[in-house]
Amino acid sequence: MPENTPSASELRPTHPLALAPVAAPPASVDGFVRRFLQNLNFDQGVALSTSDDNDRYLALAGTVRDYLMARWLDDQAQQSRQQSKTVCYLSAEYLLGRQLDNNLLAARLTEIATEALAQCGIDIDDLRALEIEPGLGNGGLGRLAACFIDSLATMSIPTIGYGIRYEYGIFRQAFADGQQVEQPDAWLRLGSPWDFPHPEAAQTISFGGRTETYDDDGVERTRWVPEWNVLAVPYNMMVPGYHNGRVNTLRLWRAVATNAFDLHTFNSGDYVASVRAQTFAENISKVLYPEDSTPQGKELRLQQQYFFVAASIADFVEHVLPDGFDLTKLPERVIFQLNDTHPVIGVPELMRVLVDEKGMEWDAAWAITQKCFAYTCHTLLPEALEVWSVDLLGRLLPRHLEIIYRINDAFLLEVRERFGDDEMLIRDMSIIGEHPFRSVRMAYLATVAGSKVNGVAELHSQLLRDNVLKDFARMWPEKFTNVTNGVTPRRFLRLANPELSTLITETLGAGWTVDLERLRGLEAYADDPEFRERFAAVKAANKRRLSRVLAARDGTTIDDGHLLDVMIKRLHEYKRQTLKVLHIVSAYDEIVSGRVPVEKVQPRTFLFGAKAAPGYAMAKHIIHLINAVGEVVNADPRVEGRLKVLYPSNYNVTLAESIIPAADLSEQISLAGKEASGTGNMKLALNGALTIGTDDGANVEIRQLVGDDNFFLFGMSEPEVEALWAEGYRPADFYHEDERLRRAIDLIAAGAFSGGDRSVFEPLISNLLYDDRFMALADFGSYLDAQERVDAAYADQDAWVRSAILNVARSGFFSSDRAMRDYLDRIWHATPVH
C-alpha cells in the first residue's frame, strides 16, 4: 500500500447519499412492487417468472424489513445516545409466532403489500402460509415474553429482549396410532429473513477451569482461569411497535466455535478430535429443552443459561452503554428482568464483571447488582423450582459458585440478625440446599438478589408470599408484588380475529388496539339485537374458517350448530386434561347406555391442542387416551355426530390464532393453586369464549371482571384443596360415591377405547384411583354439573351471545400493555422515549 493512502478506518464519507440517514422506500403500491422485485432479483437471485413461492416469501419478508429498517437503525442509534433506562428482558424462551403479518400490520403495509403482490400476480395468502413460525419456547412463559416485547415497542419503551437462537425450536408433534411422536423443528431450513447476524459484535463466553488469587498492588483479588470458551454471535430481530414507528430489538445468541478452540488438541495432531470438540461447543444453542416443568439438571441446559446471560450482560455493558460509562450509575440505565429462574446465573455473573473485571469493592458491586435485577416467578409446582447441583455448577462455573457462596454467607448473616439463630430457618432459607444433594436454589438466589419479586396473577402472588417464599416475604415484604399477565391485542385480536376487529372498530372507533379498556364500550351493545346478530355471525364465520384450516391439514371439520369446546395448552397433569376426557367419556356413556336420548344432547366439538414433554410418560398416556376416545366416539353411529373429538397435532401459535377466535367455551380446569396464571384463558375470553374454570390463576380475575353470570365456576377453591389434603385424600372414595364417575372410569378400564385391551390405560387408571395428585376425581362431580349449566346456557343463544359480548367488553384489563404499565410503575421505573 502506498505510504499516504488512508486506511479504511480513516476514510470519511463525502458523497451526499452516504451522509443522509437511511430512508424507507416510498409507502405506495408502486414503491412496494419495485422493492419487492429488487429483492427477488438481487437477494434471491431469481426472476419473477422463474421464482417459486419460497423465493417470493423471502423477497416479501425482505421488502417488509426494508420498510422497517430506517426506523430500526434510528432507534438503535438512539439507544446508545440517550440517557434513559433500558429494559433488558432476559428470557430463555420467546415463542414468537409468525412474523410477516405482525410486521405488515405494525408498519401499516398490509393493504399496500396485498395489492402490490396482486399486481405481480401473487396471492399474498399463499406466501403467508409458507412461514414457519419460530417456536423458540415451550408455552406460556415463552409466549408471554413475546407479548411483552410487542407491548414495550408499542409503548416506545427502550427495550432489548435477550435470548437464545435455538437452531431447533419446540419439537413438531405427530401422532402414530394415537401416540405422540416428536420430530425436529428445523425452522431455519428455508432461510430466516427476519434476523440479522452480527459476527462483529460476538462475545467470548468461558466455561470450566479454576479460580486463583493474585496480588493487585497490595490488594488480594480473585480471577477465573477458564478452560474452554465459545463465541456468542448475536442475531438481531426487529420488534416493531404498532403504528408508532418504533422498532426495538430482540437479540438472540447463537453459539459458534472459537478459532482458538482447543488449540492444544489441534497442535498435538488430532485434527479430527479438535473439530469434533468445536461441534461440541456449537451444541449450546442447538436445541430448546422441551420440558416445561421438571428441570432435569442437565449440564447443557446450564451451559445455555450462562451462555446467553453472560453474552447479554457483556453486550449491554460494552456495546449499549457509551464508552467509559461510570458503572456505579448502572441502575439508572438498566433493569435486567429475569423471566423465571432460567437467567438467574446472571446475578453472580454481574458480580464477577463488577468485582473481578472492573475492580469494584464487593459491597458496592452488590448494591448495584441488587438494583439491576428483578425476578418474575411463573410457577407454584415445587418440582418446577430450578436447582443446580453444587458439583455441576462448580465444575462449569467455579468462580460463580464462589460468588454464590459469598452472597449466601452475607445473606444468612442478615437472617440471623433479623430472626436470631434459628437453625431450622437458616437451613430453610439458605440459597444452598443440602437434600437430596447439595444444590443452589435458583429461585432463592433470585429473591435475595432482586429488587422486586413478582408473581403473575393475584392468587399466584399471594401464594408465593404465603407458601413458596414465605420466609423471604416476612423478611422483605416490600420486595413482593404482583403483575397479572397480559396478552397482546395486536396478535390475538386484531390479527387473529379480523372480522371481530372490524366489528369493534365500526362500533367504537379504531383506538382500542392500543387502549384495550375501550372495549368496555361494547357493554352498551350487549342487548342490541343487531349487534348481537353481527357478533354471532362473526363467531360462526370464524368456526367455518377454522373448519377449513383443519380440513386442509387433517381432513377433519367442525359441524354447524356445534358448541366448540376447546382445551389448548401444554399437556400436564395439573392442568387436568384427564378431567376433560372423563367428561367426554361420561357424555358418550350417557348416550350409548340409553340414559340420555341422543336427540337431547347439545352437539359439541371437543378440541384439544397440546404437546407433552417427550420424557413425561403420564402426559403421553393422556394424549393416547384422548385420541383413543376420539376415535371411538367419532365413529360410533349411536352418537349421530353429536359429540366429536378433535385433536389436531402440533398445536402452536399459528394454530392457536385459528382456534381462539372460533371457540365458544374455554376450558381452564387446573387444580386450584397450581396454574400460576394462564394466558390462553385471557386470549379466549377476549375473543368471546365463555370460561368454564376453577378459581385458579388469572381465572379468578377473569371471573371478577366478566361477572359470575358470564363464567362457569366449578371445583374446590385453593383453601378447600389444602383442607382435603390435610384430611387425607382418597380418590377411590369419589369413584365409589359418584355413579357417573364410576361408569366413565370403568368404561376406560374395561378397554372400551383400546379394542378390549385392559392393559393399555391401566397406568392411567391406577394413577387416578390411587394417587391423583391433582384431585381430578374430587372435582369431577362439580365439573359435570358446570358442564350441564353450559349446555343449558348454550340452548339460549341470545343469552349466550350476550355473555360472549360481555366477555370481550370486560377483558381489556388483560392487555399486555396494561401489564407493561404495571411493571414500569412497580418494578422498572423506566419511561417512554419518543
Ligand code: 26V
Ligand atoms: C421450566 C423449565 C424447567 C426446566 C426445563 C425447561 C423449562 C422451560 C420452561 C419452564 C417454565 C415453566 C413455567 C411456565 O411456563 N409457567 C407458565 O407461565 C405462564 C406465564 O406466566 C403462566 O401463564 C402459566 O400459568 C405458567 O404455567
